[in-house]
Amino acid sequence: MNILFVSSEVTPYAKTGGLADVCGSLPIELNKLGHNVAVMMPAYRQTKGHPGIEPLNIKFDVPIGNKIVRGRLLRSTLPNSEVPIFFIEQDDYFDRPELYRHKGEDFKDNCERFAFFCRAALEAIRILKLDVEVIHCHDWQTCLIPAYLHIEYAHCHGYETIGSLLTIHNLAYQGIFWHWDMLLTGLDWKYFNWHQMEFYGKLNLLKTGLTFADGLNTVSPTYAQEIQTDPLGCGLEGVLQSRADVLCGIVNGVHYAEWDPAHDTHLPYKYDVSNWQSGKAACKSALQAELGLPVSPRTPVIGLVGRLSEQKGWDLVTDLMRRWVREVDVQWAILGTGEMQYHDILAQLAREYPHRVGLRLDFNEGMSHRIEAGSDIFLMPSRYEPCGLNQLYSLKYGTVPVVRATGGLKDTVADANDENLWQQRATGFSFDNYSTHDMEVALGRALNAYHHQPEKWQQIVETGMKQDWSWRKSALEYVELYQDVHERRLEAYERLQAML
Known part of the structure; x- marks a missing residue:
């Protein structure tokens, strides 16, 4: 198939979250499967510093509100691949210190910036003579593309049968703007209604994409169900329910070339499922020493890596x-940044209990790998989690995940209950209710197995390490979805032609 990815961020050129990882990895796997894939993203200030990006000497004009805005195209290839990536350059919009905000404040012209990006991406298809069957859009920044395809490009040669797939990485980010920004989109005011683009008197770009896209998906099957209900629907549950027939979930993949303890260059000792006990023991001792914790082989290490926020369950973690730190012989290995209240609480605990808490309030790629390898348990008690990646890393590294059963965590971690153990499916421990008590019970179950049930612990670890959550697995699922989207678009086009 011929697939065009359009995303506001792509690894390694610009990243604020998991969206960039998906759009930097999935196209490469699709290309390996024999599909023709290209990628488009804005040419941000930080992007243009990467080697290998060349100008194409192609300029174009698109209408934005009552003015014409000129852009330019740049080109490169995704690292270690043959996948072309095109950058849309418009320095007034994209030559800024950050991608979406500065000093904690969203850019006031974000609607205008990404309306331009969407129009430019569609124009680039014509200019570059790309053969496209499906445009894969990502999050609110690209949500005008499905609307433009249905409204403005439906009868344009070369665009009539292009299908659109919208992937929702996090429904909480919707691209909501005041109603007068509707003028910037260039679309008729008749579309500013509660069925399509209007949301409590404002313009909602994510809602626009949900309404007009030919197919919808999220980054896990459970999250696809959760967002059809309150509160995780974030006010859009009705729209999602109405489009449930074209909504599904596909779990993000892991780039095992970077996340595999058998050849992880960040680790002091390499290991795999055949020698994990000695390998993890060595990594654990090294991690304890690096974090200033007592080197104690039988003291369980609980690892946590990521954003320090309430969404990630840090209110429960700090409460516990x-x-x-006073009552239970465990050590905590923590790496991350986020909300200052959690910075302060954790820093105080680390000062008062240095033998219990190893803390790094920053982000360090190497340290994140070493915490995955050196911990015995990895804790992820999220309020909601569209997909999650650290639990997948933990499985590969033989670090037993303890998670709240929500979103992608529920889909990827099989609780160590009697049935799953008997079927040799158990890969971790989970809990349902968002409470400190239930999290503590799940951790208690894990610690009991660690201390007193070595055969059970070994089975859980090795079952997890043998799991396949590769991007290839995800790519095969996306190919089926692209085919469905394209067929749906073709059928709609044929119906339209029959009416003329």
Whole structure:
């Protein structure tokens, strides 16, 4: 198939979250499967510093509101691949210190910036003579593309049968703007209604994409169900329910070339499922020493890596830690940044209990790998989690995940209950209710198995390490979805032609 990815961020050129990882990895896997894939993204200030990006000497004009805005195209290839990536350059919009905001404030012209990006991407298809069957859009920044395809490009030669797939990486980010920004889109005011683009008197770009896209998906099957209900629907549950027939979930993949303890260059010792006990023991001792913790082989290490926020469950974690640092013989290995209240609480606990809490309030790629390898348990008690990646890393590294059963965590971690253990499916421990008590019970179950049930612990670890959550697995699922989207678009086009 011929697929065009359009995304506001792509690894390694610009990244604020998991969206960039998906759009930097999935196209390469699709290309390996024999599909023709190209990628488009804005040419941000930070992007243009990467080697290998060349100008194409192609300029184009697109209408934005009552003015014409000129852009330019640049080109490169995704690293270690043959996948072309095109950059849309417009320095007034994209030559800025950050991608979407500066000093904590969203750019006031974000609607205008990404309306331009969407129009430019569609024009680039014509200019570059790309053969496209499906445009894969990502999050609110690209959500005008499905609308433009249905409204303005439906009868344009070369665009009539292009299908659109919209992937929702996090429904909480919707691209909501005041109603007068509707003028910037260039679309008729008749579309500013509660069925299509209007949301409580404002313009909602994500809602626009949900309404007009030929297919919808999220980054896990459970999250696809959760967002059709309150509160995880974030006010859009009705729209999603109405489009449930074209909504599905596909779990993000892991780039095992980077995340595999058998050849991870960040680790002091390499290991795989055949020698994980000695390998993890060595990595654990090294991690304890690096974090200034007592080197104690039988003291369980609980690892946490990522954003320090309430969404990630840090209200539960800090509540539990305040008691456990005094009462329970475990060590905490923590890496991340986020909300200052959690910075302050964790820093105080690390000062008062240095033998219990190893803390790094920053982000360090190498340290994140070493915490995955050196921990015995990895804790992810999220309020909601569209997909999650650290639990997938943990499985590969033989670090037993303890998770709240939500979103992608529920889809990827099989609880160590009697049935799953008997079927040799168990890969971790999970809990349902968002409470400190239930999280503590799940951790208690894990610690009991660690200390007193070595055969059970070994089975859980090795079952997890043998799991396949590769991008290839995800790519095969996306190919089926692209085919469905394209067929749906063709059928709609044929119906339209029959009416003329």
